[in-house]
Amino acid sequence: MRVEVDVPKCVASGQCVMIAPDVFDQREEDGIVVLLDEKPPAALHADVRESAVVCPAAAIRVVEE
Amino acid sequence: MVVGASAAGLAAAETLRREGYEGTITLIGEEPHHPYDRPPLSKQILGGQWEADRVALRAPADLDALGLELRLGTAATGLDLAGRTVGLADGARVPYDGLVIATGVRPRRLPGDGGERAHVLRTLDDALALRDRLGPGRRLVVVGAGFLGAEAAAVARGLGMEVTLLEPAPVPLAPAVGEPVGRMLAEVHHDHGVALRTGVTVTEVADGGVRLADGTLVEADEVLVSIGSVPNTDWLEGSGLTVGDGLECDEYSAAAPGVYGAGDVARWHNPLFGTAMRIEHRTNATEQGMAVARNLLRPDERRPFAPVPYFWSDQYDLRIQAHGRLRGHEEIAVVEGALEERKFLAAYRCGDRVAGVLAVGMPPRTVRTWRQAVATRAAWRDAVGELVPEGA
Incomplete structure (x- = not known):
């Protein structure tokens, strides 16, 4: 799995950080997404897919490899 | 299906x-x-x-x-x-x-809003049609100062339009975010040159603008009807x-x-x-x-659907974020930052619990911590302090 984030689309909701805190974080100054792990381990895949669906800005894309 | x-x-x-x-x-x-x-x-x-x-x-x-x-x-x-x-x-x-x-x-509609200058904003086609009519020096009247109308007013000001925002309530967004936050948002629009008029009822979209309940015409080149x-x-x-x-x-x-x-x-x-x-x-x-x-x-x-609702709104350089239930609140307390600085987090009380929070310009960790208070039904007394009696 490879994770892509479209940073200009991000609206800083923080939903992804609440679901998958090992993969996503937020910038301190404006809450915009920070991708911590572009290729997360299998144990986190379900949470990452959930984050991608829940993201209110559709700013997360999961590419299954 | x-x-x-x-x-x-x-x-x-x-x-x-x-x-x-x-x-x-x-x-x-x-x-x-x-x-x-x-x-x-x-x-x-x-x-x-x-x-x-x-x-x-x-x-x-x-x-x-x-x-x-x-x-x-x-x-x-x-x-x-x-x-x-x-x-x-x-x-x-x-x-x-x-x-x-x-x-x-x-969208809810107004009488007379079928003409060329009248717009609603729900679909992509609505947005593209309105976008084509926005431009410097043109006059936009926005009917209804909810989140949609307020965001559109902010965008139109950014494009150099003359913007009038008409709202029937005395304070915009008061039921949604409470009076103190609504007043702050009203000031923000004022600071950016929007003519915000509260306590006015629009009865119809008319030739040349919109008609108010007292019969006067507010002139407009374009009208956005955003009344829910x-x-x-x-x-x-x-x-x-x-x-x-x-x-x-x-x-x-x-x-x-x-x-x-x-x-x-x-x-x-x-x-x-x-x-x-x-x-x-x-x-x-x-x-x-x-x-x-x-x-x-x-x-x-099957599992009950029991979410902490969330919304955000962008107006000018402010991003407003809210978690939980703000409607029907009985008390608001600013618990981080200050309203005047336009950087704050406000907590909303329903009964004896923290039912919702609204933040502007606060660090994400702070916002997430307070969201957690809503999700765990935190007692107001523990999270915020003493209850303020009704009307105090």
């Missing part, structure tokens, strides 16, 4: 597939477009920063991979619960085993489903056995707050779409 091809309907269809359903999924949409995102319509699309293709909710390849039976540009016109079919505008009757109703809302919305439940009339302010659903978001409601159209009982709610916010559409798909797939392991 999923009726409604916007955020909630797409989330339901996608979740059904992702969680192993291999049968036919029919996704019916009234609009001709592939599922797209609405929040940018009153922001980046209206402001011209984004082209229309940027609002697609899924890349075409990702949408194809779901293997959906897409029927776009076709409204649902009737439901036969006993026969398990949905009737479409093109005359087709499509059978289903399970049904998700996610038909959303449509109406759930799209007409097609359910006579179906046997209960329709009031939206489609009535239980705590599982079910409207009948095997029939679920999701998104703006659905009014359901949220057990986290012990009350019925209907939420017209982007995040809820997705979360509810996912939840009903799971309940539909696994009828023996």
Whole structure:
């Protein structure tokens, strides 16, 4: 799995950080997404897919490899 | 079958597939477009920063991979619960085993708003039509200072328009965010040169502008009517489903056995707050779409839909974020920062608990901590302090 984030689309909701805190974080100054792990381990895949669906800005894309 | 091809309907269809359903999924949409995102319509699309293709909710390849039976540009016109079919505008009757109703809302209208200068803002086509008419020096009157109207006013000011924002209430957004925050937002618009007039009722869109209840004309080149919305439940009339302010659903978001409601159209009982709610916010559409798909797939392991609602709004350089239930609050306390600095976090009390929080310009960790207080039903006394008696 490879994770892509479209940073200009991000609206800083923080939903992804609440679901998958090992993969996503937020910038301190404006809450915009920070991708911590572009290729997360299998144990986190379900949470990452959930984050991608829940993201209110559709700013997360999961590419299954 | 999923009726409604916007955020909630797409989330339901996608979740059904992702969680192993291999049968036919029919996704019916009234609009001709592939599922797209609405929040940018009153922001980046209206402001011209984004082209229309940027609002697609899924890349075409990702949408194809779901293997959906897409029927776009076709409204649902009737439901036969006993026969398990949905009737479409093109005359087709499509059978289903399970049904998700996610038909959303449509804008409320004003008398006389059919003319060329009058606009509403719900669909991509609405946004593109209004965008083409915005420009420096032109006069825009926005009727209704809710989030949609306020965002559009901010965008139009940014494009150099003369903007008048008309609102019937004394303080804009007071029921949604409380008077102190509503007053702050009113000041923000004033600072940016919007002529905000409160306590005025618009009766119609007229030649040359809008007519107020006292008979005066407020002149405008373009008029945006943003006075709330109406759930799209007409097609359910006579179906046997209960329709009031939206489609009535239980705590599982079910409207009948095997029939679920999701998104703006659905009014359901949220057990986290012990009350019925209907939420017209982007995040809820997705979360509810996912939840009903799971309940539909696994009828023996159904889970109540008990989210902490979330919304955000961008106005000028401010991003407003709110978690929980703010409507019906009995007290507001600014618990971080200060309203005057336009960097703060306000807590909203319902009964003896923290029911909601609203933040502007606060660090994300702080906002997440307070959201957690809402999710865990934190007592106001513990999280904020002593209760302030009514009217104090």
